[in-house]
Amino acid sequence: MLEIFKLVFFNYKFFTLSVIIFSSMMVTLLLISEFIFLEPYFVTHIPPGSELGFILIVVLSTLSALVIPMNVFRISHFKNSKQKISGSIFGSIIGSAAGACSCGPIGFAVISTFGSVGATTTAFLTNYEIPIRIFAILILFITYFTTIKSLKTECKVSF
Amino acid sequence: MNKKGPILGIAIISIIIGIAVSVSSSDESFDVDMTQTHGSISTSLGSPILGNPNAPITIVEFGDYQCHQCYNWFHNTKPMIIRDYIDTGKANLIFVDFAFLGKDSPKASQATYCADDQNMYWEYHNSLYNSQESKIDSGWANSERLKAFAFNLNLDMELFNECLDSEKYSKRVQYNSQQARDNGVRGTPGFFIVDSDFNQKQISGAQPFSVFKKILDSMI
Numbered sequence: 001m002l003e004i005f006k007l008v009f010f011n012y013k014f015f016t017l018s019v020i021i022f023s024s025m026m027v028t029l030l031l032i033s034e035f036i037f038l039e040p041y042f043v044t045h046i047p048p049g050s051e052l053g054f055i056l057i058v059v060l061s062t063l064s065a066l067v068i069p070m071n072v073f074r075i076s077h078f079k080n081s082k083q084k085i086s087g088s089i090f091g092s093i094i095g096s097a098a099g100a101c102s103c104g105p106i107g108f109a110v111i112s113t114f115g116s117v118g119a120t121t122t123a124f125l126t127n128y129e130i131p132i133r134i135f136a137i138l139i140l141f142i143t144y145f146t147t148i149k150s151l152k153t154e155c156k157v158s159f
Numbered sequence: 160m161n162k163k164g165p166i167l168g169i170a171i172i173s174i175i176i177g178i179a180v181s182v183s184s185s186d187e188s189f190d191v192d193m194t195q196t197h198g199s200i201s202t203s204l205g206s207p208i209l210g211n212p213n214a215p216i217t218i219v220e221f222g223d224y225q226c227h228q229c230y231n232w233f234h235n236t237k238p239m240i241i242r243d244y245i246d247t248g249k250a251n252l253i254f255v256d257f258a259f260l261g262k263d264s265p266k267a268s269q270a271t272y273c274a275d276d277q278n279m280y281w282e283y284h285n286s287l288y289n290s291q292e293s294k295i296d297s298g299w300a301n302s303e304r305l306k307a308f309a310f311n312l313n314l315d316m317e318l319f320n321e322c323l324d325s326e327k328y329s330k331r332v333q334y335n336s337q338q339a340r341d342n343g344v345r346g347t348p349g350f351f352i353v354d355s356d357f358n359q360k361q362i363s364g365a366q367p368f369s370v371f372k373k374i375l376d377s378m379i
Binding site for chain 1 (some may be wrong): 204223225226229231234241259260261262293295296345346348364365366370374
């Protein structure tokens with residue numbers, strides 16, 4: 001596993017991609033979930049009872065930053081199936097969408113634009129935020145292990 | 160003389176009917192000062208003022224009773240604002256409904272004004288935020304539960320039920336939600352801090368006490 005890590009992330013391009021994915025996802029989700037505020041002052045805080053939500057965002061961002069570059073590496077080097085990268089992107093997107101709506105500006109925009117359909121979608125994504133994020137993490141974990149397995153085979157790395 | 164009799168009779172009956180109609184419709188009216196504004200916000204149909212009405216600073220909160228971030232602010236930040244600014248007379252607070260999250264949100268807002276008819280607005284408001292459940296439209300704020308909250312506060316249930324079932328304050332809640340939109344509020348909770356010179360600062364989201372303290376101290 002360490003050899004696979006070295007192979008992918010010692011490459012400057014894939015390491016940069018990983019950092020970009022992690023930081024952009026993390027900051028966006030923390031902003032949307034109101035763990036970070038930029039206006040009127042920059043401030044961070046974790047309200048009591050929101051610790052699990054914060055941990056899930058960190059796990060989701062970390063897994064996305066690992067799985068997506070590994071799959072991009074696979075595709076660019078082996079011109080292989082794109083199935084796994086779609087799994088990783090799907091996992092990242094649904095994990096990000098969960099709880100993104102809620103009562104913040106995104107939820108307000110969705111409800112204002114789509115009316116009752118938007119309100120139902122927002123309510124669903126808010127009500128099941130934690131289970132949806134756990135489901136997304138599960139998808140990313142599965143994709144992570146299958147990607148490692150594929151890379152081991154494709155690179156013929158011996159341990 | 161004979162011709163004037165029926166005309167006079169009709170006129171008297173019309174006056175009596177007019178008075179009766181105005182008296183019956185006044186049952187559904189409420190005393191408000193429609194000119195009350197704080198900065199750019201018309202707060203005339205918002206909550207009663209919490210704290211000293213003559214305080215130099217007013218915090219206007221736009222909120223939805225089903226919003227979890229409003230719940231967070233209510234439990235984590237508001238107690239410190241009440242302790243340091245409202246109880247000390249430095250600021251007061253007005254809650255203005257921005258009921259957009261689900262079908263039970265407008266009803267919950269209407270219920271607070273039904274409680275206000277019995278001078279129990281803030282008790283009922285607190286009761287809603289203390290009883291909020293994490294799921295939107297899960298039934299925790301449906302009509303039956305709203306009536307149960309009123310019952311727990313020992314409100315006159317006949318008056319409360321009549322008020323809630325007739326949707327007496329439906330337009331009031333709509334007006335308040337429109338105030339939020341007109342003032343550029345794009346989510347809940349949203350705050351405007353307004354001083355006596357009508358300078359106002361906006362805070363979006365359930366921000367921590369430190370942010371409010373910094374702004375309030377700079378305006379006092």
